Amino acid sequence: MPATVPCVRLSVEPSLVATDYPFSHRIRVRFAETDAMGIVHHSRYLLYLEETRVAYLRALGHPYPEMRSEGVDYAVLECFVQYRQPLRFDEEIDVHLQLASATRTSFQMSYLVTVDGEVRASGVTVHGCVTAAGRPTRLPQWLGELAGA
Amino acid sequence: MPATVPCVRLSVEPSLVATDYPFSHRIRVRFAETDAMGIVHHSRYLLYLEETRVAYLRALGHPYPEMRSEGVDYAVLECFVQYRQPLRFDEEIDVHLQLASATRTSFQMSYLVTVDGEVRASGVTVHGCVTAAGRPTRLPQWLGELAGA
Amino acid sequence: MPATVPCVRLSVEPSLVATDYPFSHRIRVRFAETDAMGIVHHSRYLLYLEETRVAYLRALGHPYPEMRSEGVDYAVLECFVQYRQPLRFDEEIDVHLQLASATRTSFQMSYLVTVDGEVRASGVTVHGCVTAAGRPTRLPQWLGELAGA
Amino acid sequence: MPATVPCVRLSVEPSLVATDYPFSHRIRVRFAETDAMGIVHHSRYLLYLEETRVAYLRALGHPYPEMRSEGVDYAVLECFVQYRQPLRFDEEIDVHLQLASATRTSFQMSYLVTVDGEVRASGVTVHGCVTAAGRPTRLPQWLGELAGA
Numbered sequence: 213m214p215a216t217v218p219c220v221r222l223s224v225e226p227s228l229v230a231t232d233y234p235f236s237h238r239i240r241v242r243f244a245e246t247d248a249m250g251i252v253h254h255s256r257y258l259l260y261l262e263e264t265r266v267a268y269l270r271a272l273g274h275p276y277p278e279m280r281s282e283g284v285d286y287a288v289l290e291c292f293v294q295y296r297q298p299l300r301f302d303e304e305i306d307v308h309l310q311l312a313s314a315t316r317t318s319f320q321m322s323y324l325v326t327v328d329g330e331v332r333a334s335g336v337t338v339h340g341c342v343t344a345a346g347r348p349t350r351l352p353q354w355l356g357e358l359a360g361a
Numbered sequence: 362m363p364a365t366v367p368c369v370r371l372s373v374e375p376s377l378v379a380t381d382y383p384f385s386h387r388i389r390v391r392f393a394e395t396d397a398m399g400i401v402h403h404s405r406y407l408l409y410l411e412e413t414r415v416a417y418l419r420a421l422g423h424p425y426p427e428m429r430s431e432g433v434d435y436a437v438l439e440c441f442v443q444y445r446q447p448l449r450f451d452e453e454i455d456v457h458l459q460l461a462s463a464t465r466t467s468f469q470m471s472y473l474v475t476v477d478g479e480v481r482a483s484g485v486t487v488h489g490c491v492t493a494a495g496r497p498t499r500l501p502q503w504l505g506e507l508a509g510a
Numbered sequence: 511m512p513a514t515v516p517c518v519r520l521s522v523e524p525s526l527v528a529t530d531y532p533f534s535h536r537i538r539v540r541f542a543e544t545d546a547m548g549i550v551h552h553s554r555y556l557l558y559l560e561e562t563r564v565a566y567l568r569a570l571g572h573p574y575p576e577m578r579s580e581g582v583d584y585a586v587l588e589c590f591v592q593y594r595q596p597l598r599f600d601e602e603i604d605v606h607l608q609l610a611s612a613t614r615t616s617f618q619m620s621y622l623v624t625v626d627g628e629v630r631a632s633g634v635t636v637h638g639c640v641t642a643a644g645r646p647t648r649l650p651q652w653l654g655e656l657a658g659a
Numbered sequence: 660m661p662a663t664v665p666c667v668r669l670s671v672e673p674s675l676v677a678t679d680y681p682f683s684h685r686i687r688v689r690f691a692e693t694d695a696m697g698i699v700h701h702s703r704y705l706l707y708l709e710e711t712r713v714a715y716l717r718a719l720g721h722p723y724p725e726m727r728s729e730g731v732d733y734a735v736l737e738c739f740v741q742y743r744q745p746l747r748f749d750e751e752i753d754v755h756l757q758l759a760s761a762t763r764t765s766f767q768m769s770y771l772v773t774v775d776g777e778v779r780a781s782g783v784t785v786h787g788c789v790t791a792a793g794r795p796t797r798l799p800q801w802l803g804e805l806a807g808a
Contacts, residue, residue: 222441243713243723244551244706248544248599254437255411255542258404259691266690266749276690277749288403292371292441298495301546302713302724346447392564392574393557393702395695397748402691408542415541415600425541426600450695451564451575520739552735553705560702586701590669590739596793644745 222290224312226322226334233308237264241303251298261323264307283344290338297332314359317348371439373461375471375483382457386413390452400447410472413456432493439487446481463508466490466497520588522610524620524632531606535562539601549596559621562605581642588636595630612657615639615646669737671759673769673781680755684711688750698745708770711754730791737785744779761806764795
């Protein structure tokens with residue numbers, strides 16, 4: 213997406229090197245996530261990225277349910293996925309995650325999906341901090357600091 | 362995404378004007394598509410875009426199941442979604458679709474999601490033509506011509 | 511399920527004759543609803559039943575979102591599905607629905623899923639009326655009357 | 660369901676005592692599995708039961724993907740779920756599984772879903788052994804023996 217379009221916040225390029233990512237989370241592909249092409253349906257990857265985000269926040273000591281109960285939520289503003297090689301039923305995938313950048317009210321995460329070290333997909337999600345009423349609000353301080361914002 | 366990254370094929374910018382799109386398809390939001398934020402989960406938008414692609418191909422006289430039975434499939438190579446305003450249960454959404462560009466073996470579609478004319482989301486999907494065995498193959502002639510490739 | 515088990519409320523037997531059902535709703539199978547067996551995944555049928563329930567309540571003049579905004583919700587207490595013949599991508603299915611029975615706080619609906627008049631599946635769902643806080647409450651009067659409770 | 664209906668194979672009553680089940684599998688609830696009622700959507704339970712079945716077969720040394728590659732598949736013929744207490748985002752659920760009964764060509768599994776020992780749901784699935792072409796076939800010998808058929 214052209215960088216000149218102000219409404220497109222997505223700007224990071226996910227690294228294809230797993231060791232560039234500080235966090236990873238393993239997920240086994242469910243049968244229900246496949247489709248009639250015999251591979252994982254492209255929409256399911258977003259579930260894997262989300263599960264990994266939640267695991268990452270938990271590992272940081274800031275579990276997502278706790279944040280939600282404190283009235284801060286992370287709306288997904290944009291997502292991008294590149295499908296490089298299909299995923300199949302019962303494969304164990306490693307989703308690598310990096311907090312990529314942040315502004316006062318939003319942050320980006322990039323992802324690499326591998327199986328046995330082989331790259332299968334990469335992606336980026338852009339999130340905005342919102343109140344329970346859905347209004348944009350500042351990132352929690354720890355998150356801004358973590359992102360170097 | 363920077364245009365200098367050759368592996369990223371996604372290059373079109375979805376118009377935010379519904380009348381720029383030659384095709385549209387109406388879908389009513391299912392309760393099962395919402396999440397605990399009370400809005401449609403971000404992953405479900407990909408289901409709406411896919412349903413609209415299938416409706417578009419049917420309207421063109423080239424139903425997708427027929428193409429699959431002839432051994433050509435359309436793998437999703439990339440997707441991008443921008444979430445502008447949430448969708449809610451039972452809303453009737455119009456997904457507008459445009460065949461945006463094509464190469465010899467791939468094509469892009471752009472999408473605009475509106476409710477009562479109000480923009481809620483936009484998106485792009487990039488597809489590659491593959492054989493039943495998963496190997497890249499040429500676009501069907503009619504599709505290439507349609508895309509002006 | 512044995513009728514002697516008090517906690518199992520499900521008691522109706524869905525008719526296999528479409529004309530026994532006063533309401534029906536047409537749905538086209540999405541590609542994302544198939545699985546690697548090439549047929550619709552068994553979990554998706556519950557989405558079809560739910561979409562049909564919502565359409566039924568709307569047709570009755572009691573749209574579900576309106577009821578929810580008035581503080582009454584319909585928790586699913588039990589479900590049963592019998593899969594007779596598979597459903598496939600792009601098939602147009604007719605989901606027939608009957609309000610089968612009701613107690614003071616719960617009701618049952620039975621369903622028949624057909625394609626071109628051929629039976630594919632049948633099912634039953636049991637629902638309890640609950641307040642926004644999740645406590646059981648009485649059925650709305652119109653619903654109790656409709657069910658002959 | 661009345662036992663007099665021959666087409667309904669489902670006949671077992673899931674125990675509500677976790678220690679009655681020889682196998683259990685832990686799953687953490689994904690955010691995407693919740694709905695606008697703030698709890699896990701009733702259709703997702705079938706995904707948990709399926710993931711547990713797959714884990715069970717793997718633990719028995721008969722991984723499901725291997726069986727599928729040998730041309731035997733397990734079609735779901737019926738399912739029943741009873742929802743007792745809701746599941747919420749991020750909860751860790753234990754799905755307990757028991758191979759409940761078998762005939763020459765079908766078997767039943769019963770399930771209990773608990774969180775910290777508290778019962779949340781129970782269920783039964785009925786499966787038929789089918790060939791790749793979808794025709795009923797005999798259970799593998801080990802499975803029949805395991806079920807005491």
